[in-house]
């Protein structure tokens with residue numbers, strides 16, 4: 001197992017559209033284990049492959065966000081097939097260190113994907129788990145939570161970033 005380097009903004013790999021995974025190779029399995037370890041080490045609630053420099057459709061999520069689930073979820077080619085309701089919640093991202101803001105997301109999502117054994121798996125997610133699922137799948141589409149902020153908050157964020165660079 002190995003800890004992987006987490007890419008941060010403005011790394012362009014975070015903006016890439018990740019490619020679907022066709023074969024679950026040994027490399028994918030090892031990578032998934034490393035992503036879980038990296039996520040735990042960084043105290044993240046989830047991690048998408050873009051964040052470790054690989055634009056492929058693979059995410060890790062800390063499923064203890066939902067007490068009913070096992071400890072960690074690995075999903076290959078994940079999709080959200082249904083959403084319900086909306087709620088505001090605070091979010092951060094390992095690729096946007098030190099910044100937290102409230103973002104409106106679906107409150108409940110029905111997600112599907114493939115596990116490491118090649119089985120189709122489904123998750124009914126709520127609350128923090130639903131938020132993490134949406135956040136990580138966004139990563140695979142090159143979308144960051146800061147993109148979802150209101151224009152006013154986006155400007156404040158830009159000012160903060162510019163200040164930091166000086």
Ligand code: NI
Nearest residue numbers: 092093094095
């Ligand atoms: Ni993130």
